[in-house]
Amino acid sequence: MKIAILPGDGIGPEVTEQARRVLDALDLPKLTIWEGDVGGIAYKRHGHPLPQETLEMARAADAVLFGAVGDPDCDDLPREHRPEQAILGLRSELGLFANLRPAAGYPGLEDMSSLRPEIARGIDLLVVRELNGDVYFGDKGERSSDGGREGWDAMSYNEAEVRRIAHTGFQAAQKRRGRLTSVDKANVLETSRIWRETVIEVAKEYPDVELDHMYVDNAAMQMVRSPGQFDVILTGNLFGDILSDQASACVGSIGLLASASMGERQTDFGTFGLYEPIHGSAPDIAGQGKANPIAAILSLAMLLRHSLGRENEAGRIERAVAKVVASDVRGADLGGTASTSEIGDAVLRQMT
Amino acid sequence: MKIAILPGDGIGPEVTEQARRVLDALDLPKLTIWEGDVGGIAYKRHGHPLPQETLEMARAADAVLFGAVGDPDCDDLPREHRPEQAILGLRSELGLFANLRPAAGYPGLEDMSSLRPEIARGIDLLVVRELNGDVYFGDKGERSSDGGREGWDAMSYNEAEVRRIAHTGFQAAQKRRGRLTSVDKANVLETSRIWRETVIEVAKEYPDVELDHMYVDNAAMQMVRSPGQFDVILTGNLFGDILSDQASACVGSIGLLASASMGERQTDFGTFGLYEPIHGSAPDIAGQGKANPIAAILSLAMLLRHSLGRENEAGRIERAVAKVVASDVRGADLGGTASTSEIGDAVLRQMT
Ligand SMILES: CC(C)[C@H](C(=O)O)[C@@H](O)C(=O)O
Ligand SMILES: CC(C)[C@H](C(=O)O)[C@@H](O)C(=O)O
Numbered sequence: 001m002k003i004a005i006l007p008g009d010g011i012g013p014e015v016t017e018q019a020r021r022v023l024d025a026l027d028l029p030k031l032t033i034w035e036g037d038v039g040g041i042a043y044k045r046h047g048h049p050l051p052q053e054t055l056e057m058a059r060a061a062d063a064v065l066f067g068a069v070g071d072p073d074c075d076d077l078p079r080e081h082r083p084e085q086a087i088l089g090l091r092s093e094l095g096l097f098a099n100l101r102p103a104a105g106y107p108g109l110e111d112m113s114s115l116r117p118e119i120a121r122g123i124d125l126l127v128v129r130e131l132n133g134d135v136y137f138g139d140k141g142e143r144s145s146d147g148g149r150e151g152w153d154a155m156s157y158n159e160a161e162v163r164r165i166a167h168t169g170f171q172a173a174q175k176r177r178g179r180l181t182s183v184d185k186a187n188v189l190e191t192s193r194i195w196r197e198t199v200i201e202v203a204k205e206y207p208d209v210e211l212d213h214m215y216v217d218n219a220a221m222q223m224v225r226s227p228g229q230f231d232v233i234l235t236g237n238l239f240g241d242i243l244s245d246q247a248s249a250c251v252g253s254i255g256l257l258a259s260a261s262m263g264e265r266q267t268d269f270g271t272f273g274l275y276e277p278i279h280g281s282a283p284d285i286a287g288q289g290k291a292n293p294i295a296a297i298l299s300l301a302m303l304l305r306h307s308l309g310r311e312n313e314a315g316r317i318e319r320a321v322a323k324v325v326a327s328d329v330r331g332a333d334l335g336g337t338a339s340t341s342e343i344g345d346a347v348l349r350q351m352t
Numbered sequence: 353m354k355i356a357i358l359p360g361d362g363i364g365p366e367v368t369e370q371a372r373r374v375l376d377a378l379d380l381p382k383l384t385i386w387e388g389d390v391g392g393i394a395y396k397r398h399g400h401p402l403p404q405e406t407l408e409m410a411r412a413a414d415a416v417l418f419g420a421v422g423d424p425d426c427d428d429l430p431r432e433h434r435p436e437q438a439i440l441g442l443r444s445e446l447g448l449f450a451n452l453r454p455a456a457g458y459p460g461l462e463d464m465s466s467l468r469p470e471i472a473r474g475i476d477l478l479v480v481r482e483l484n485g486d487v488y489f490g491d492k493g494e495r496s497s498d499g500g501r502e503g504w505d506a507m508s509y510n511e512a513e514v515r516r517i518a519h520t521g522f523q524a525a526q527k528r529r530g531r532l533t534s535v536d537k538a539n540v541l542e543t544s545r546i547w548r549e550t551v552i553e554v555a556k557e558y559p560d561v562e563l564d565h566m567y568v569d570n571a572a573m574q575m576v577r578s579p580g581q582f583d584v585i586l587t588g589n590l591f592g593d594i595l596s597d598q599a600s601a602c603v604g605s606i607g608l609l610a611s612a613s614m615g616e617r618q619t620d621f622g623t624f625g626l627y628e629p630i631h632g633s634a635p636d637i638a639g640q641g642k643a644n645p646i647a648a649i650l651s652l653a654m655l656l657r658h659s660l661g662r663e664n665e666a667g668r669i670e671r672a673v674a675k676v677v678a679s680d681v682r683g684a685d686l687g688g689t690a691s692t693s694e695i696g697d698a699v700l701r702q703m704t
Binding site for chain 1: 431434436440466467468471487488490492493494497498499500501502503504505506507508509510511512513537539540541542543544545546547568569570572573574575576577578590591593594595596597598600601602606
């Protein structure tokens with residue numbers, strides 16, 4: 001089993017360090033761990049946010065544990081050298097087409113949400129976001145027009161792309177509460193029309209899943225008004241970017257939320273994937289021991305489950321985390337004073 | 353002064369009827385009022401959701417008061433005949449490029465929001481959404497690809513388009529708290545890069561306005577976490593669609609929110625515009641007297657102010673509405689029992 005850890009920028013190294021301690025404590029047999037540079041730090045060291053060496057390491061691994069990228073020093077670089085390009089590059093180069101972002105409140109943490117506690121408490125949803133297509137990866141550029149310089153981006157989805165992610169969505173719904181809401185803007189976009197028609201087609205193979213369709217503007221509204229209505233939200237790359245962040249904010253405690261980006265490649269133990277906290281690099285608190293490592297630790301748990309077939313170990317980590325969250329060991333993000341490593345210590349203690 | 357009233361579908365006719373009563377009560381001199389069909393009802397009567405006659409009526413008027421469009425009977429029609437096309441057609445044909453959507457809590461109605469009262473109370477923002485460009489009006493279609501049928505839509509903004517709406521945004525900020533947040537996705541989209549560069553350019557003419565930039569995913573997150581941080585949000589057509597609906601949901605009482613869509617054409621009394629409640633046609637409650645007409649009445653107030661130069665009358669209506677909202681006359685949407693016409697009666701009573 002080979003894991004590539006890419007700590008990245010800002011608080012990325014601090015939080016992945018704690019995940020690494022948890023991984024070491026599991027003492028898994030035949031495990032190889034590599035570390036590589038990615039993001040702003042990679043640009044500074046190697047002249048590119050996603051060095052060839054890092055990409056090859058990720059490709060050779062069974063799973064990638066990713067910290068965060070983003071560095072204010074790089075703000076003025078041309079886009080292709082900016083840290084964010086590293087994550088976009090990994091997604092496309094590794095064929096990571098399915099982003100899974102669960103958002104659910106932790107019992108006892110409802111007070112962290114800006115939603116009313118009774119509404120926050122009811123959130124238990126999974127955003128399944130397509131990650132290899134849409135306006136993200138279409139042709140784009142600048143041209144001149146009657147109105148001066150014009151920026152343009154091509155948005156598209158074809159049936160094969162939609163089918164692939166739709167299967168992921170329906171299968172996830174089968175394992176959850178059996179409801180899938182497909183979000184699009186089919187009243188305006190042709191891209192969405194193909195999206196919707198294909199989802200309806202795929203739905204025939206999942207008669208046990210209840211499907212409905214929602215326009216993205218309405219979804220953004222419903223996510224505030226009654227987020228508890230959602231089980232699985234299936235959507236494209238751009239709408240998924242917006243709605244998954246909105247969903248995380250509704251839960252409140254984004255220092256606790258993990259995500260998985262899955263490809264098609266099967267490893268010897270599961271499906272190849274990249275796992276990362278949903279929080280960013282938070283340069284303002286980097287290096288101060290203030291970051292909450294729980295999201296990184298839970299990302300590791302997802303990695304063990306989905307890519308390494310280690311359900312037992314994943315469960316062990318998740319149960320330990322739940323105990324820590326329910327205890328008085330809380331990071332600054334949850335109104336507490338525990339440091340990054342103290343939270344790591346607490347998780348390790350609960351695992352024994 | 354010529355006003356075209358387009359009641360449309362569902363609850364549109366009921367709510368505009370109450371606005372019409374308020375307008376009649378003002379007894380304005382030299383006022384001509386026309387009524388026209390739009391949306392599903394127009395399709396049924398004339399074979400098109402935006403009949404030529406309606407378009408010409410709107411064009412000849414100084415302002416348009418719009419109800420709502422959307423009719424489940426039309427769900428299976430091809431897109432060009434669907435009711436929504438009427439509003440898209442009016443926006444482009446009439447050059448309505450600036451959509452202004454204020455979202456602010458009414459004192460005493462914080463309990464209607466799903467946000468915590470202390471957070472809902474702090475909301476007082478204006479979304480300035482570009483309405484004539486972006487992926488809404490670019491080329492679009494279906495083509496075949498290696499992955500089967502492919503839907504595609506061209507997204508773009510040029511400098512002239514951005515400049516025009518940016519001026520609207522900065523001028524609105526000057527009249528408010530002097531802060532403008534421009535929302536884009538410049539880390540991924542070339543359209544957004546031109547957007548951002550142009551906004552920065554225009555900002556030089558408004559040194560008294562504090563400008564910042566936010567990615568749309570972060571904006572959707574911040575809108576939940578701390579919506580009180582926003583004054584004016586300036587954004588494109590697609591992101592504006594999503595964020596303005598999200599903002600309305602944060603306020604809670606969408607039956608009270610009005611919007612204006614402004615063009616460049618000056619009338620003898622102000623700027624030509626179309627005014628509409630932000631709620632939709634709500635076919636499920638149509639014809640039952642359950643709809644709240646306040647949003648339509650406040651749309652009329654905006655119309656009087658911006659297109660007819662009738663600040664006094666606009667203020668009179670808004671003060672009357674504020675009294676009704678603070679009273680125990682509440683519609684079903686606010687947990688009360690007052691009917692559509694009873695709420696209209698109450699506003700009329702407060703105006704005398
Ligand atoms: C950094 C950025 C390009 C990225 C995206 O838009 O996908 C991020 O917002 C995310 O959601 O992972
Ligand atoms: C009906 C639809 C085309 C429209 C839009 O997307 O602009 C609506 O959502 C709105 O915001 O007015």
